[in-house]
Amino acid sequence: MILLAAHGSPDPRAQALAQGLRKGLERRLGEEVLLGFIEHQSPTLLESALELARRGGGVVLPLLLLGAGHLKADLPLALEAARVRYPKARFLLARPLGTHPALVALWAERLGRRGATPEDGAVLVLRGGTDPGANAEGAALARLIEEKTGVPTVPAYAAKARPTPREALLRLAALRPRRVFLLPHLFFRGVVEERLRGRAAGLDLEVLPPLMGHPALLEALEGRYREALEGGYAPCDTCRFRFPLGRFAPRREAQIAGLRALRHALFAPGRHPHGPFIHLLLCTGEDCRERGALGLLRRLEEDLRDLGPLVQLTPTPCLSRCGKGPVLIAYPEGVVYGGLSPEDALPLRKAHLEGGEVYREKLLEVI
Numbered sequence: 001m002i003l004l005a006a007h008g009s010p011d012p013r014a015q016a017l018a019q020g021l022r023k024g025l026e027r028r029l030g031e032e033v034l035l036g037f038i039e040h041q042s043p044t045l046l047e048s049a050l051e052l053a054r055r056g057g058g059v060v061l062p063l064l065l066l067g068a069g070h071l072k073a074d075l076p077l078a079l080e081a082a083r084v085r086y087p088k089a090r091f092l093l094a095r096p097l098g099t100h101p102a103l104v105a106l107w108a109e110r111l112g113r114r115g116a117t118p119e120d121g122a123v124l125v126l127r128g129g130t131d132p133g134a135n136a137e138g139a140a141l142a143r144l145i146e147e148k149t150g151v152p153t154v155p156a157y158a159a160k161a162r163p164t165p166r167e168a169l170l171r172l173a174a175l176r177p178r179r180v181f182l183l184p185h186l187f188f189r190g191v192v193e194e195r196l197r198g199r200a201a202g203l204d205l206e207v208l209p210p211l212m213g214h215p216a217l218l219e220a221l222e223g224r225y226r227e228a229l230e231g232g233y234a235p236c237d238t239c240r241f242r243f244p245l246g247r248f249a250p251r252r253e254a255q256i257a258g259l260r261a262l263r264h265a266l267f268a269p270g271r272h273p274h275g276p277f278i279h280l281l282l283c284t285g286e287d288c289r290e291r292g293a294l295g296l297l298r299r300l301e302e303d304l305r306d307l308g309p310l311v312q313l314t315p316t317p318c319l320s321r322c323g324k325g326p327v328l329i330a331y332p333e334g335v336v337y338g339g340l341s342p343e344d345a346l347p348l349r350k351a352h353l354e355g356g357e358v359y360r361e362k363l364l365e366v367i
Contacts, residue, residue: 001052001059002025002060003033003048003052003060004018005064005075006036006063007070009041014187017188021217035048036048036078038320045075046320052091053085053089056089057089059092059094060091061228066126074317077319095224095228097221099144100219103220104145107124107145111181116149118150120152122180123155124155124183125182125184127157127159135157138155139155169205181208182205182206182208183208184210188211278331278332279332280311280312280314280329281314282300282327283316284297292341293315293326296326296342299342299345304345304349321338324338334366335358336363336365336367
């Protein structure tokens with residue numbers, strides 16, 4: 001059985017694309033494929049992970065272009081929560097689409113149809129983020145496209161990383177290309193792609209369509225699936241989370257990445273220096289931030305600091321309980337609290353951390 005883990009979006013086109021790929025994979029592989037969304041849509045990743053675990057486990061296939069925070073934090077958290085409920089479940093976590101040859105061939109074929117030559121140039125536009133490994137993987141994809149086509153190809157990032165599309169165009173201009181192609185390495189025509197088109201208006205360049213439902217996506221997903229069955233791996237070479245986590249490390253560095261790191265932190269406190277006896281995961285996703293999660297985080301950091309090695313406090317991306325935040329999950333018990341405020345920090349400490357009892361005033365569920 002397969003779990004296709006998609007990002008999710010308020011745009012209904014995102015769900016339509018994911019559903020289409022799910023059905024295509026079922027036809028192509030002859031396996032049942034569950035679908036779970038990390039954000040915005042249902043079924044949530046956690047709900048689908050629990051269903052997969054209930055059936056004994058299977059291959060978890062990220063419908064993600066690059067291996068950033070969702071692969072290194074959200075997926076492991078959901079899978080570990082599912083394994084707490086179903087300890088006998090076994091998962092194989094596949095790699096993201098990344099630099100799969102099918103995606104390189106897709107852009108090469110599109111450039112070839114337009115007669116692109118080494119006298120032209122291309123800008124591969126990626127979403128961008130704060131994860132250096134994911135950004136580097138995007139740059140590697142641009143290089144592979146150039147190797148295959150001979151067309152000078154420069155990576156650019158729509159947000160949170162450089163070069164920006166404008167900066168990439170300036171770099172490319174030094175080569176004096178005959179024509180310039182903009183390659184939106186995005187799933188569908190969404191906000192980012194529309195913004196790119198607006199910025200490109202009036203410039204002498206051609207904006208190619210995004211990936212959409214191109215057959216290369218199914219080919220790449222099948223490749224990652226078969227790779228996982230043969231012993232695939234999650235990307236780790238540039239992952240900042242390979243090193244022991246401090247008790248109250250800087251917030252970005254405190255995020256968890258990788259099944260192994262998460263299992264150490266939650267279930268092996270006596271054998272690893274970064275393994276606390278109690279692990280608190282505080283959601284700092286968009287909805288929880290709007291409900292005061294960052295203020296709660298600061299209060300918890302202050303009120304729990306003296307507990308030292310007994311407690312690990314980790315801010316995480318969305319925990320898929322929007323509307324109920326700020327949400328905090330306490331492990332190893334798996335107790336979920338919601339609707340918390342900074343004033344709850346001290347009562348939570350006294351009840352859960354010192355008294356060993358559930359803080360019932362803000363209890364949501366036990367997973």
